Amino acid sequence: MNKVISGFKHSLFTCIHLFLSLVGIIALGATPALFNGLSLSITQYFLAFGNLVASLLEPSTLTYSYYKVVRPLFPEILIRYKESITIFASSFIVSLILAVLIVYCLTCLNPRIVNKVKQSLVYLEALPDILIIMILQLSIVWLFKNTGILVVEVAAAGDQKIRALPIICLSIPTTIMFTKILLFLTEEEYEKPYVSLASGKGLSHFTVFYKHVLRNVLLRFFFFTKTNIWLMLSNLYIIEYFFNSIGIFIFVKDYNSIETFTVALLLIYLPIFIYFQLFRLFTSHLLKEVV
Amino acid sequence: MWYYFIRQKRAVTALLFLVTLVVLSIGNSVIHDGEIRRVSLLFDENGTVSAAPFAPSAKFLLGTDRKGYDLLHLIIEGAKWTIGAGLLITFMRILIGLLLGIILAKFKKTLFQSFESFFDSFSVIPMTMISYFVLQHALTFGNGTTPEPFFLRVGFQLMILIIFAVPTITYYLGNEMKLLLNEEFVRSAKILGGRYPHLLRKHIAPHLNPILIILFLQQFIQVLVILIHLGVLQVFFGGTIVFYGGEVDSVTHEWTGLLGMYYASFMSHPWIPLVPILFFTLTIIASTFILTGLEKAYLLSKQKSFKQEIKPLKEIPSGPSFSFVKENKPKKLTPL
Structure with a gap:
């Protein structure tokens, strides 16, 4: 009985949380109405807010316009959305795998080298993503000029899809970030007594890492992954712009109206919200031990 | 604390680098009235003419842009805007966030959580997207039209860049303070x-x-990364002038302007956008040095003040270790 009540309470809280964040997003989406040029107009803001809620309740009426050509918003934005998600998800997975591999290699090494790597990671993190993008593009073009091999497509034109280079560009800063976090978490984990016990029992280094340490580390990593997602998304925004790929961010940038912006915000926010809620639901019994 | 800070060579070098840039930049606008060295045509020994942009060489250390402006000079002129804006925005963000966080830490749990969920979207949605969406119309204007006054525009941009980050910082600091308030020593x-x-x-x-x-x-x-992103999206700090035909120019000569103007042509003149990015990177690395130095100095100074309180004895006093303060004569016990 108690469990039912607490479960009910939990879901109620989740609903309230969702409702409040939706209100927050709509309030955020309506902000351009708040500024008329550079002056504030609060009445207009509330009007825009009301209009936005009304139009969001009937998604089929939403439209976007480009040079007075009005088209329905809905199938189009989802296609763009899929493109963004593909790039985001694949570079997330690639970076995570790479970061885990790097961290595993580092755990085998001398701690003095690891310290050096840590220091260099700080500098690497300071590199702005644009520098990385530019250097990559330049080197690919340079390679093309000198050898005639085009490794990957450099920029998209028209409706052409370009995926490889955006994924690579997004993966590089992300891998650096993930490596730093995972390295920190792993080092913390290695100080715990169960690791000494496991290696004392004669388990190999790989088994200890893979079967014991990695699972706990990844659990914590996914729990605190919100900032990473935020950073990746802001990098993705600029990468889409750079490569002229047809993702949701560019869609919002090109056809910017309050409605498009808010729908895009909702589309970005909701999956992340659901992910965190599900994660909390399924791992709450585990997290008590870990966090 | 400063005593320990000065001893760290890296941090001091980094600080000197930033201070030199800003001082040179302010000096340039005071002494030269913001003029920038400009050479649009060059003749070599044979008399052949070459036009700007010039690649980096001994004459122009970092090369010139397409109008012939010396890039090193441009960078110096723009440093005060970019670094100044970065510092101001960061400082204001943290100050406001801290003040609100102090209030927030006293809130009850339910109110605290609803604050968190209302502003939850801020921690997921990229700042660049929001600020571009809001700033784009306010800051770009056509050549020849009369825009809003400069200070209003800068103020507006500063306000937007500050306000949209405050909720996250407030929540973070409030949460941190709430945890501290529940500690035993505070209780x-x-x-x-x-x-x-x-x-x-x-x-x-x-x-x-x-x-x-x-x-x-x-x-x-x-903040610097957001400024770079906005620069690439052609929203420059202080306003963007759009010329007829789609060319853009920055009102102040801050670094992002160079980026936004020339990133499209970076295949042919790679040094023009690379120079401001290089300086951005240097600034970021310098600030990393300074702040790690500050952190170390802060911790060391705390340790010092703790050590001072328990001074070890320099010499062990000689002689008998104990002496009677007052020799009491044994009282005679009076029989009851």
Whole structure:
């Protein structure tokens, strides 16, 4: 009985949380109405807010316009959305795998080298993503000029899809970030007594890492992954712009109206919200031990 | 604390680098009235003419842009805007966030959580997207039209860049303070009669200061990255002038303007956008050095003050270790 009540309470809280964040997003989406040029107009803001809620309740009426050509918003934005998600998800997975591999290699090494790597990671993190993008593009073009091999497509034109280079560009800063976090978490984990016990029992280094340490580390990593997602998304925004790929961010940038912006915000926010809620639901019994 | 700071060579070098840039930049606008060296045509020994942009050479250390302006000079002129804006935005963000966080930490749990969920979207949605969406119309204007006054525009941009980051910082600091307030030493101080301001000053602040230093660094990097992104999206700090035909120019000569104007042609003149990015990177690395130095100095100075209180004895006093303070004559016990 108690469990039912607490479960009910939990879901109620989740609903309230969702409702409040939706209100927050709509309030955020309506902000351009708040500024008329550079002056504030609060009445207009509330009007825009009301209009936005009304139009969001009937998604089929939403439209976007480009040079007075009005088209329905809905199938189009989802296609763009899929493109963004593909790039985001694949570079997330690639970076995570790479970061885990790097961290595993580092755990085998001398701690003095690891310290050096840590220091260099700080500098690497300071590199702005644009520098990385530019250097990559330049080197690919340079390679093309000198050898005639085009490794990957450099920029998209028209409706052409370009995926490889955006994924690579997004993966590089992300891998650096993930490596730093995972390295920190792993080092913390290695100080715990169960690791000494496991290696004392004669388990190999790989088994200890893979079967014991990695699972706990990844659990914590996914729990605190919100900032990473935020950073990746802001990098993705600029990468889409750079490569002229047809993702949701560019869609919002090109056809910017309050409605498009808010729908895009909702589309970005909701999956992340659901992910965190599900994660909390399924791992709450585990997290008590870990966090 | 400064004593320890000066001893760290890297941090001091980094600080000197930034200070030199800003001082040169201010000096340039005071002495030269913001003029920038410009050479649009060059003749070599044979008399052949070459036009700007010139690649980096001994004459132009970092090359010139397409109008012939010396890039090193441009960078110096723009440094005060970019670094100044970055520092100001970061400082204001943390100040407002801290003040609101102090209030927020006193909130009840339900109110605290609803604050968190209302502003939850801020921690997921990229700042660049929001600020571009809001700033784009306010800051770009056509050549020849009369825009809003310069200070209004800058103020507006500063305000937007500050406000949209405040909720996240407020939540973070409020949460951190709430955790500290639940610690045992704070509770016992409260029982002994310490009020909230006293608790903040004496018990929370020493634990919060290192966090604030790290937060400052993170936010500074974040602000610079947002400025870069906005620059690439052609929203420059202080306003973008759009010429007929789609060419853009920056009102102030800050670094992002160079980026936004020339990133499209970076295949042919790679040095023009690479120079401002290089300086951005240097600034970020320099600030990393400075703040790690500050953090170390802060911790060392804390240790020092702790050490001072328990001074070890320099010489062991000789002679008998104990002496009677007052020799009491044994009292005669009077029989009852």
